[in-house]
Amino acid sequence: MNNADEVHFQETVSQFLIRHRSILDVQSKLTEAAAHVNRAVAKSVTTCGCISISADRQRFPADVSLREVRELLATHLNGNMCEKCREVVETEIGATLFYLAAMCSLLNLNLRDVLEKEYDRVNALGVFNLT
16 A cells, blocks of 8 residues: 555545544444454454464563563464454454544544654664553
8 A cells, every 4th residue: 555545545434434423433433443353353263263362471581682572472372364264354454444544534634644653653662662
């Protein structure tokens, strides 16, 4: 996706945002969409079983640099999502992006600018961006 596509995406979302035009509607739909992403991932584990989660406490060895810690930390995920689960998760993430773009439009923000500023912030902080 290039810059023009990103701008076009936000403009298209704004044009089709009819039923949920209120900022309160968009806020609640964004939250709901994010919950659907979480649910789709959970169903990949509990219903399909294509991925599993095996989680325990993350250990941070004292004798390792911050740069090396990244390789030592686990994602807790095992396996790979099947095509069906991947499609569902992608669809739910797409809906989340839709409402995120809608939020930007209603607040007169440019989604591309927000992404660029966040990229610059993450890039500047590097390993110290411990989010």
